[in-house]
Amino acid sequence: MSDQAFVTLATNDLYGKGALVLGTSLRNHKTTRQLVVLVSPQVSNNMRAVLGKIFDEVVLVNVLDSKDSAHLAMIKRPELGVTFTKLHCWALARYSKCIFMDADTLVLCNIDELFEREELSAAPDPGWPDCFNTGVFVYRPSIETYNELLQFSTEKGSFDGGDQGLLNSFFSNWATADINKHLPFIYNLSSVAIYSYLPAFKQYGADAKVVHFLGNTKPWNFSYNPKTRCVIGDSHDYSSLTHPEFLNMWWDTFTTSVSPLLTEHGISKEPRSSGTQELILSSNFQEEKLSEAVSQLSFTPPPPVVSSEERRKKWEQGQADYMGEDSFQNIQKKLDAYLN
Ligand code: UDP
Numbered sequence: 001m002s003d004q005a006f007v008t009l010a011t012n013d014l015y016g017k018g019a020l021v022l023g024t025s026l027r028n029h030k031t032t033r034q035l036v037v038l039v040s041p042q043v044s045n046n047m048r049a050v051l052g053k054i055f056d057e058v059v060l061v062n063v064l065d066s067k068d069s070a071h072l073a074m075i076k077r078p079e080l081g082v083t084f085t086k087l088h089c090w091a092l093a094r095y096s097k098c099i100f101m102d103a104d105t106l107v108l109c110n111i112d113e114l115f116e117r118e119e120l121s122a123a124p125d126p127g128w129p130d131c132f133n134t135g136v137f138v139y140r141p142s143i144e145t146y147n148e149l150l151q152f153s154t155e156k157g158s159f160d161g162g163d164q165g166l167l168n169s170f171f172s173n174w175a176t177a178d179i180n181k182h183l184p185f186i187y188n189l190s191s192v193a194i195y196s197y198l199p200a201f202k203q204y205g206a207d208a209k210v211v212h213f214l215g216n217t218k219p220w221n222f223s224y225n226p227k228t229r230c231v232i233g234d235s236h237d238y239s240s241l242t243h244p245e246f247l248n249m250w251w252d253t254f255t256t257s258v259s260p261l262l263t264e265h266g267i268s269k270e271p272r273s274s275g276t277q278e279l280i281l282s283s284n285f286q287e288e289k290l291s292e293a294v295s296q297l298s299f300t301p302p303p304p305v306v307s308s309e310e311r312r313k314k315w316e317q318g319q320a321d322y323m324g325e326d327s328f329q330n331i332q333k334k335l336d337a338y339l340n
C-alpha cells in the first residue's frame, strides 16, 4: 500500500495543528496507507519537525493564491485564496491514488475503503449538493492533470475564489455522471449539517466516519479544559458547539497525542483571546442536550425588510443596494431566519 496516501495541507502553524490531529486520528484508526502533508514556507521549522513525527512525508510547496477577493467575499472567507495550494496534491505522482483531506477534518474510524473509489469521488457540499465539497476527495495524482488544473485556474478561475469552485468547474460532470463518485455524507460530515437538518443528524450522525469542522471557527480557536472537559469558546459559534462531542474528540486527540509533541519541540499553545465565554458542554453526547443547545443558540434575525414600491422597482431594474439593505449578508440572514 506504499503507493497510496492520505494527503493534507497546511500553509501556517495553526492549520499545522489541525493536520497533526488529522494525521493522529488516521494512525489511531490503523490506516495501512502513507500519510503526506503539504506545507508552505510559512510553516515554522519546529512545526515541520513535529509533522514529520506523524506523517511519512512533509512536502514543501509554494503557495498558490487566487487573490480573488470578490468571489471570496461571497463566502466571507477572504483568507481562502491560498486553498489553490491544494492543487499541488496532483503533483504527488509517485502515488497511484490518494485521498485529500482538509486539515480541519477528523477521522472517527478506519476509512481505507475509500481507496476503492475512483477520481473524482467526493461528498455533496451541504450548501449546494450538486457541488462536491473539497474537504475530502479521492483523486489520482498525475502531472498531466496537475498542469491542466494550473492552466484552468489561470484561464477560468474559481466561482468561490477557492479550490472548491475551481475543482467543481473542472470535474463538472460529478453531479450527474457516476453515482459511485458520490461519497456518502458520513465521509464528510460538516458542522453546518447539524443545525440545517437536525433530525437527519439524530438519525444518521452516529454513523459518521469523518467530521469536517467547516467554517470560520476551527477547533484550535477554542480552548479546552481537560479536567472539566469543557470547551471554551464564543457562544455565537453555534455550528461547532451544537455538536460538542466532535469538538471534544478533536481536543481529546490534541491533548493526548499532539500537545506533548508540540511542547517537546518548543511550540507554545497560544492562549485564547479575551472576551470568550465558558460553556459547560458535556463530552458525552446526549440528544437532549444537543436539541437544547440548538434552541438556545438562535440569533435575532434582522427586522423584516419593507419593500417599498421604489425599492422593488430599483431591484427589478437591477439596481439593488448590494452594499446596504440588499447586501449578500442581509439576504443570507433573511434566508437563515426563514429557514430557522
Ligand atoms: N488551508 C491552509 N491555510 C489557510 C487556509 C486553508 O492550509 O490559511 C488549507 C487547510 O488544509 C484547510 C483547507 O485549506 O483545511 C481548506 O480551508 P478551510 O478548511 O479553512 O475551509 P472550509 O472547509 O472551512 O471552507
Ligand code: GLC
Binding pocket: 080, 083, 102, 133, 134, 135, 160, 161, 162, 163, 164, 165, 214
Ligand atoms: C469549501 C471547502 C474547502 C475549500 C473552500 C474554498 O468550503 O470545505 O475545502 O477550501 O470551500 O473553496
Ligand code: MN
Binding pocket: 102, 103, 104, 105, 135, 212, 213, 214, 215
Ligand atoms: Mn475545511
